[in-house]
Amino acid sequence: MMVRVLCVLLMFMGVAPVLAQNGPLRIEITEGVIEPLPFAVPDLVAETPASVQMGQQIARVIAADLTGTGLFRELPASAHISRVTDFGAPVQYADWKAINAQALVTGAVNVQGDQVVVKFRLYDVFAGTELGDGLQFVGTVDGWRRIAHKVADAVYSRITGEGGYFDSRVVYVSETGSKAERRKRLAIMDYDGANVQYLTGSEAIVLAPRFSANGDRVLYTSYETGFPRIYVLDVGSVQRRVLESQEGTMSFAPRFAPNGRTVVYSLSQNGNTDIYSMDIATSQAQRLTNAPSIETAPSFSPDGSQIVFESDRSGSQQLYVMSASGGEARRISFGDGRYGTPVWSPRGDLIAFTKQSKGRFHIGVMRVDGSEERLLTASFLDEGPTWSPNGRVIMFARETQGAAGRTSLYSVDITGRNLRPVRTPEGGSDPSWGPLQP
């Protein structure tokens, strides 16, 4: 758990870092990539005999990260002409051009005790230049995957101009058992499904964990008292405490404000569900909506000034936006069907949602004013979107139909491309994608 990754600029003697400006090695994600960019990542050069295996493993994770975006295509080692055996030696551009590798990632790894030092460089093969400076990461042997993700984030970021998302974690609900006897417990994992750890037992139903903006805490709903109540869990210590709540009420659907001090949530009393906010430190609660209809699933805008939520005040479930202090709300969803579980993107530009229409469920996105609705998926039951830290990918849960129905996690680009299962040891639902780790 205690992984420290240091990021240090390498000063390579005699090699002036060349920054490619508007060079040919560039992917514009917004345009949607038809043809993935071919790249090569040979095994990292092992600086000691003990580093050989690590060099192979790190190269594989870098390749999996990049390939998994759908934006890149790996040229396998069997196709390589050049072998990279010396991290400092000049790159044989002609050999990489010959196999049409547009990007080349080289690296070196040095394992000493429980410490790993990784250096890497990114080359624009056809321009015959290095893209950005060489970087060095220092971490622990246990945290080697994080170093690989850091390298892949740097590569992704330099080529796309977008922030990365590989060195991030996801909290979700891990599910076992048949539909009628489902057992749920909170779990946390790397974004790619590796390093799963369980944060709670499955004695009581747990639902919808939500990361704080900096990833230090998780809010979730648990039935451990017999009634749904909201808990806040410290990710580092796995200590948790229940939020104050009034006798005879139920609270659920919590989310942090970007400042991490305020929680918005739903409270049901006498059959009516409204949205409240609470200062975590003082337990001071404030009612934000006051209507006989259902108001739930609140989510803050990234600047903390507004809240998007769902309500059936019009007669069916729809999306609304209101000020973070409550008051008048404006409806933003007007399409055919029901809209729920809105989540504001970390960039602030889009709202992801679940849509139910004609017996099918969809994950979709719309602009903040409700325009330009786009449905990204369709299935028997897709639900509960969460945003990657860079606002380019959405993770969600899909449940299959029928008595043997099973829930698992998927991700999809906001372009609607690259729908992929996220492999977890058990079933999974209610994912919440945390921030890029420092």
Added chain:
Amino acid sequence: MKLKTSIVMICVALSLGACSGANRFGNEAGGTASGAAINGVVPGSASDPRSAAYFQQAVGDRVLFAVDQSTLSPAGQVTLDGQAAWLLTNTDYTAVIEGHADEQGTREYNLALGARRADAARAYLVSKGVAGNRLQVVSYGKERPIEVCSDEACYAKNRRAVTVLAGGLTS
């Protein structure tokens, strides 16, 4: 402490529900009336009219709802009339009313919908004279289906409010 007891009771009721066919006590109108008037009643069994089992099976412990609705049907009201009468007679029982939804909805919305359904049943019982402090509500949303197919036949049975007894001299 009181809370603890009711949790235990919920668990007992749920496991009962899991191992017997839902049809056994899924009759909205209640009253299969079989075995109700037999001499030599076994205390706590369904033939003991003061027992939770009797409440569950003979009175009928649940009411069903239409899609996305929390309005009580006429049949549901008949069941609740029976529940109210029973609770007014058997005053040593308290109850937790569980609201449930079918799987065709998002998680949070279904929790809120289950809360509406449970409260509709509770409000009806209170209107018939059952003391409000004997009746708690909880919503499970779509978390605890009793029927698992993905068809209306199952959905109809999952959209329910179930009155789960706690306390009582026998169990």
